[in-house]
Amino acid sequence: MYPRLSDLFEDLFGFALPLPIYSFGAMVAVAVLVATWLTARELDRRYKAGMLSSVSIRERDSRGRYQTRKASPATLIGTMTLVAVGAGFVGAKIFHILENLDTFVLDPLGMIFSTGGFTFYGGLIFGALGVILYARQKGIPIPQLADAAAPGLMLAYGIGRIGCHLAGDGDWGIAANVAAKPDWLPMWLWAESYPRAIIGPPPAPVYPTPLYEFAMATLFFGVLWALRRHAFLPGWLFSLYLVLNGLERFLIEQIRVNNHFMLWGLRVTQAEVIAVLLMIGGAVGLVLTSRRVGVHRQAAAPEVSGS
Numbered sequence: 001m002y003p004r005l006s007d008l009f010e011d012l013f014g015f016a017l018p019l020p021i022y023s024f025g026a027m028v029a030v031a032v033l034v035a036t037w038l039t040a041r042e043l044d045r046r047y048k049a050g051m052l053s054s055v056s057i058r059e060r061d062s063r064g065r066y067q068t069r070k071a072s073p074a075t076l077i078g079t080m081t082l083v084a085v086g087a088g089f090v091g092a093k094i095f096h097i098l099e100n101l102d103t104f105v106l107d108p109l110g111m112i113f114s115t116g117g118f119t120f121y122g123g124l125i126f127g128a129l130g131v132i133l134y135a136r137q138k139g140i141p142i143p144q145l146a147d148a149a150a151p152g153l154m155l156a157y158g159i160g161r162i163g164c165h166l167a168g169d170g171d172w173g174i175a176a177n178v179a180a181k182p183d184w185l186p187m188w189l190w191a192e193s194y195p196r197a198i199i200g201p202p203p204a205p206v207y208p209t210p211l212y213e214f215a216m217a218t219l220f221f222g223v224l225w226a227l228r229r230h231a232f233l234p235g236w237l238f239s240l241y242l243v244l245n246g247l248e249r250f251l252i253e254q255i256r257v258n259n260h261f262m263l264w265g266l267r268v269t270q271a272e273v274i275a276v277l278l279m280i281g282g283a284v285g286l287v288l289t290s291r292r293v294g295v296h297r298q299a300a301a302p303e304v305s306g307s
Contacts, residue, residue, distance in 0.1 A: 003167045003198040024198075027163025036081045038152030043074035043145070043228025043229060046185035051234075052144055073140050084127040091126020095119035098260055099270045121249075121274045124153075143234035143289075150241035151224040157245070158217025165210035168197025173207025173255045209256045213248065220244040231292045247280035263294050 002008040005026050006017040046052045054070040077300055096119040097104045135145050164171040176191035191205035223244070230236055258269040 001166055001168055001194055001196055023166035025168065026164040027121055028160055031159040031163075032081060032085060034159060035152035035156035036077055037148070038155065039149045040074040040077040042148035042151070043077065044072050046144060046148060047072040047074065052141065055138060055140070073138075076138060076140070080131050080134060083130040087130030088123035088127030092119050092123035094126070095122025095270070096224060119270070121271060141234065143238070145230070146238035147234055147236070150238045151221055151228060153222055154217050154241060154245065155221040158214040158221070161210040161217065165192075165208060165214075168199065168201070170192040170197070170199050170257065171210055172202065172257060173209040173212075174257055175202075175204045175206070177208045178205065182220075206257070207255050209252050213252055216248045216252075220248065231274040231302075233289035233291055234286060236289040238284045239289060242285065244276045244284030246275040246282065246284075250275040250279070 003023055005023050006019070009021075010016045043052065047054070052073055054074065055073050056068050057071045057075055058066050060066055060170075074182060095302040099119060125128065131145070131149075132142055135142055161171070172192065178187075178191050181187065181190040189208065189211065192208040194206045196199045220241075224237060224241055227240070234247050253269055253272045253275070258271060260267050260269055263273065
């Protein structure tokens with residue numbers, strides 16, 4: 001476990017890099033690149049299959065004059081990614097503050113400008129809202145875009161959790177019952193002490209829940225990728241993603257360290273509530289989009305200007 005990948009580089013090769021490379025940030029960058037590449041690939045496939053119309057792209061020619069050309073919506077993926085990342089970081093920080101208001105009151109500026117302390121669901125919700133607004137402005141059908149992004153979002157989440165594991169940022173499980181470990185399972189998959197944790201090691205070995213989340217996210221990515229050519233209405237795959245995402249997080253919350261609060265007499269976490277809402281919303285979406293349609297009947301957006 002290395003909070004800084006530059007430390008791993010030094011241990012392996014014997015010399016230090018001039019600048020530190022933090023594990024969490026590096027894994028988030030990898031996650032964004034992977035999700036962007038997979039989404040662009042899917043948008044292109046849907047465009048070539050006639051499921052999406054082209055967008056108009058304004059570009060400068062060699063003489064500095066603007067020209068317009070038709071292109072796949074995938075050409076806008078760079079801007080969509082920047083919108084998602086920017087809005088996502090803001091949302092992740094806001095949700096983390098809401099989940100830790102007692103700490104925020106003690107040191108507001110410290111928490112706001114801290115390089116740590118981000119909540120995934122805040123990033124997902126704000127990032128999605130930002131992309132939806134941008135895509136609507138450019139005339140890209142939201143259900144088609146959501147389906148194209150679903151597999152990449154799932155895999156990116158798992159990659160991000162590897163960053164949490166390497167950094168030891170506190171997103172780990174409760175104290176592990178070492179005596180209950182199956183003989184066939186290696187100890188590092190059952191109990192981790194996180195000796196180099198960036199926030200300090202836990203008082204006792206804990207369940208390495210980021211590794212479990214990576215495994216589940218990778219499995220669910222495989223399911224979504226295999227079903228990406230589904231014959232249902234647009235939005236069906238994203239609805240399934242919501243169900244799987246919510247299920248994964250709800251299950252992991254049962255052994256994960258988190259802040260709790262009382263809701264209708266139940267002791268719950270913020271993530272549990274959001275996970276249940278995602279599963280309900282996804283289930284409703286599956287019901288509404290489960291009618292089979294041919295590719296020729298799937299609505300495409302009118303051609304619009306892009307940038």
